[in-house]
Amino acid sequence: xxxxxxxxxxxxxxxxxxxxxxxxxxxxxxxxxxxxxxxxxxxxxxxxxxxxxxxxxxxxxxxxxxxxxxxxxxxxxxxxxxxxxxxxxxxxxxxxxxxxxxxxxxxxxxxxxxxxxxxxxxxxxxxxxxxxxxxxxxxxxxxxxxxxxxxxxxxxxxxxxxxxxxxxxxxxxxxxxxxxxxxxxxxxxxxxxxxxxxxxxxxxxxxxxxxxxxxxxxxxxxxxxxxxxxxxxxxxxxxxxxxxxxxxxxxxxxxxxxxxxxxxxxxxxxxxxxxxxxxxxxxxxxxxxxxxxxxxxxxxxxxxxxxxxxxxxxxxxxxxxxxxxxxxxxxxxxxxxxxxxxxxxxxxxxxxxxxxxxxxxxxxxxxxxxxxxxxxxxxxxxxxxxxxxxxxxxxxxxxxxxxxxxxxxxxxxxxxxxxxxxxxxxxxxxxxxxxxxxxxxxxxxxxxxxxxxxxxxx
Amino acid sequence: xxxxxxxxxxxxxxxxxxxxxxxxxxxxxxxxxxxxxxxxxxxxxxxxxxxxxxxxxxxxxxxxxxxxxxxxxxxxxxxxxxxxxxxxxxxxxxxxxxxxxxxxxxxxxxxxxxxxxxxxxxxxxxxxxxxxxxxxxxxxxxxxxxxxxxxxxxxxxxxxxxxxxxxxxxxxxxxxxxxxxxxxxxxxxxxxxxxxxxxxxxxxxxxxxxxxxxxxxxxxxxxxxxxxxxxxxxxxxxxxxxxxxxxxxxxxxxxxxxxxxxxxxxxxxxxxxxxxxxxxxxxxxxxxxxxxxxxxxxxxxxxxxxxxxxxxxxxxxxxxxxxxxxxxxxxxxxxxxxxxxxxxxxxxxxxxxxxxxxxxxxxxxxxxxxxxxxxxxxxxxxxxxxxxxxxxxxxxxxxxxxxxxxxxxxxxxxxxxxxxxxxxxxxxxxxxxxxxxxxxxxxxxxxxxxxxxxxxxx
Numbered sequence: 065x066x067x068x069x070x071x072x073x074x075x076x077x078x079x080x081x082x083x084x085x086x087x088x089x090x091x092x093x094x095x096x097x098x099x100x101x102x103x104x105x106x107x108x109x110x111x112x113x114x115x116x117x118x119x120x121x122x123x124x125x126x127x128x129x130x131x132x133x134x135x136x137x138x139x140x141x142x143x144x145x146x147x148x149x150x151x152x153x154x155x156x157x158x159x160x161x162x163x164x165x166x167x168x169x170x171x172x173x174x175x176x177x178x179x180x181x182x183x184x185x186x187x188x189x190x191x192x193x194x195x196x197x198x199x200x201x202x203x204x205x206x207x208x209x210x211x212x213x214x215x216x217x218x219x220x221x222x223x224x225x226x227x228x229x230x231x232x233x234x235x236x237x238x239x240x241x242x243x244x245x246x247x248x249x250x251x252x253x254x255x256x257x258x259x260x261x262x263x264x265x266x267x268x269x270x271x272x273x274x275x276x277x278x279x280x281x282x283x284x285x286x287x288x289x290x291x292x293x294x295x296x297x298x299x300x301x302x303x304x305x306x307x308x309x310x311x312x313x314x315x316x317x318x319x320x321x322x323x324x325x326x327x328x329x330x331x332x333x334x335x336x337x338x339x340x341x342x343x344x345x346x347x348x349x350x351x352x353x354x355x356x357x358x359x360x361x362x363x364x365x366x367x368x369x370x371x372x373x374x375x376x377x378x379x380x381x382x383x384x385x386x387x388x389x390x391x392x393x394x395x396x397x398x399x400x401x402x403x404x405x406x407x408x409x410x411x412x413x414x415x416x417x418x419x420x421x422x423x424x425x426x427x428x429x430x431x432x433x434x435x436x437x438x439x440x441x442x443x444x445x446x447x448x449x450x451x452x453x454x455x456x457x458x459x460x461x462x463x464x465x466x467x468x469x470x471x472x473x474x475x476x477x478x479x480x481x482x483x484x485x486x487x488x489x490x491x492x493x494x495x496x497x498x499x500x501x502x503x504x505x506x507x508x509x510x511x512x513x514x515x516x517x518x519x520x521x522x
Numbered sequence: 523x524x525x526x527x528x529x530x531x532x533x534x535x536x537x538x539x540x541x542x543x544x545x546x547x548x549x550x551x552x553x554x555x556x557x558x559x560x561x562x563x564x565x566x567x568x569x570x571x572x573x574x575x576x577x578x579x580x581x582x583x584x585x586x587x588x589x590x591x592x593x594x595x596x597x598x599x600x601x602x603x604x605x606x607x608x609x610x611x612x613x614x615x616x617x618x619x620x621x622x623x624x625x626x627x628x629x630x631x632x633x634x635x636x637x638x639x640x641x642x643x644x645x646x647x648x649x650x651x652x653x654x655x656x657x658x659x660x661x662x663x664x665x666x667x668x669x670x671x672x673x674x675x676x677x678x679x680x681x682x683x684x685x686x687x688x689x690x691x692x693x694x695x696x697x698x699x700x701x702x703x704x705x706x707x708x709x710x711x712x713x714x715x716x717x718x719x720x721x722x723x724x725x726x727x728x729x730x731x732x733x734x735x736x737x738x739x740x741x742x743x744x745x746x747x748x749x750x751x752x753x754x755x756x757x758x759x760x761x762x763x764x765x766x767x768x769x770x771x772x773x774x775x776x777x778x779x780x781x782x783x784x785x786x787x788x789x790x791x792x793x794x795x796x797x798x799x800x801x802x803x804x805x806x807x808x809x810x811x812x813x814x815x816x817x818x819x820x821x822x823x824x825x826x827x828x829x830x831x832x833x834x835x836x837x838x839x840x841x842x843x844x845x846x847x848x849x850x851x852x853x854x855x856x857x858x859x860x861x862x863x864x865x866x867x868x869x870x871x872x873x874x875x876x877x878x879x880x881x882x883x884x885x886x887x888x889x890x891x892x893x894x895x896x897x898x899x900x901x902x903x904x905x906x907x908x909x910x911x912x913x914x915x916x917x918x919x920x921x922x923x924x925x926x927x928x929x930x931x932x933x934x935x936x937x938x939x940x941x942x943x944x945x946x947x948x949x950x951x952x953x954x955x956x957x958x959x960x961x962x963x964x965x966x967x968x969x970x971x972x973x974x975x976x977x978x979x980x
Contacts, residue, residue, distance in 0.1 A: 077529075078530065146905060174632050176901065218902040219905070237947070241947040241951045242947065245954060447633060448633075484634070487944070492700075
């Protein structure tokens, strides 16, 4: 099909939208390692997970064999409010770069949460409602997940308690207000509303909090209050399952116009976007039906794939959550204070970690000044102000397109544009003022936190 | 056509997008009164307007007879980056209200400027570039227009100087950073970069600025610097012309599914959104081909239609701009400090003013606490966090839908959702905290500023 017949933005019809999520694990020969009980070191059963997560989500978490899981009608209805998301040809960026490459991006930012997080939030809220729960608890750092969950809970009339890392709570009051507008209660973490929070406050009175601490508080509240469960926006298998809607739409749109991508690029923090975007493509690769270069992009300041270890580790710094086998920098690793935006989780989805370990994908790390340079170039040419997280993928998409310029190759590059940067303008300001810096952890930094990995690895 | 076959969101194909703007004035029997030279009191000629505005835009400003004006290919290309905008059926809101009415909204917020302003910004930047200019100047208050113009200038590689009302510059640093990210220079107004600015600063050393003052500075810089012109985001005929793309897309989408709207509702500040949304519908009404109720919604704190006078007035408080005949509260009128968001211009588009004067449309004013109540209800049901400006239209759409609930009428209501509220969270916070108040100007307030109307009216 000639380029002239392909629209700028490919929107699917409602009938073309996915009716089932794709469960990548079903096609993996080496399955991701199971979650372990931190006390016993044994794989967690559905019974053990049920006090923390909703029943249906526990099933999805543990299901390694069902390739397609139907998306309930209620969730599909909600998806229709902001999906399908467009697959956009970056004509203007290509022209500016002078590259023969064709660049496409799947834009997930056209909803009020400003990111792809809503795809899983609405699913998790739906199953909580279906189970007859009163509400859910969660943590949020940069705030995208908390916002998405607030929207989802508002839709299903569920109570939503968000533990927001204190420094973000104070520095990102607007994120907090969006959540409140959607009816969520937002508590700065650590707080005196939990035992763990009180303990941490007593031990470190001046602490500004961390994601791991907020997770611990949210889990405590969910398990202690009847009618509540804990929900998480990344890392877990269930989240990657829900996020497969991104990749499925992308693949349908590409197939519709006979476009074969050569390179697929996604930013990677815990892996929710990357896992969702690449799912159907990786599936083809696993089944030997097609080949693609798949590139995970992570911040140089939090390089779990490129400099971490493949081992069992805690998902939280409070060390009360299940152990997951993943590429990790150690649960006590905290990215440098100058790191802007998300992608600051110490570990990575077990599924993606296994795939990376088995050689099915590449990973690169990039420094944030070069990320904001790419973000600004993208904003000026393509019109969208990207989130810092998404801009990691932009950086590498531009780099790959520039390589094509050198070699003359007309490669097709697809990347995930996960969200918008409206709540990240403090970071943009730093970049605009020339005050943004980079920090790459030393080998000693990483070795110190790796040394604290749980004994189960021994 | 049954409701079941109508998608949630109606997106036009690229071929269905408008290829020409619609010039509403061509169908008006009583044309809007011409702009007058404030010195002579005589209608301004193209020659007199050319030092201020681009040549092609002067032509458009004065053209009262050509019904359709081709949209240049370059502008249509840019439109394709973020248009067509969706026409969305507000199923969830309808269900929540329990109304038999069908509610549709045309959502213009899915672009980085966050509003419809980009539709005219890109056109004005294009004509400036075509004329070989170096750059343009403008003013911005809440910041939507300045952001849109920065994006447009970045696309055409034009210099962009934005005079931003000082209080907004300080209170909305994020808006400022978006503009800077797009390469604009942003100056807090009043400033010492202009004669008018210096004069105002000398007279009122502590002033936090006003839109009228920023307009005066931007006009001065444009007329004193070779290769520069001034551009404006509302009020003018040329702006309404460009914004007709909103209404044309809306009408095409409705016609495609045989939907006949009964009521069309838009918020009104200077009239850019309202004039664009209603254009083709008003055209049918003027030609006697169809009838619609058309409702302009304005803030009770700045009620130019509902409590202003139809007279010649200055567009700026500095009184250096042309005189326009319009519904006005007087150019010295300043809305109460507690008024959040835009829609704070003292006057109204001459075209819309004439139509209102001739009975072709209604106007209502609403208080801001009820506006934020509607905004919150809309956010929670439809998922989009609306701009305060847009929420004026939401308020009245909900009110009309509730009337239908009482009467049982299945009316079709269409309203313009002009933008998103990501930069208005200080106002949302006030509302969430129960600290938002209303202020309705007294008759004496309005009489005082009306008393200062220019003598040309005598």
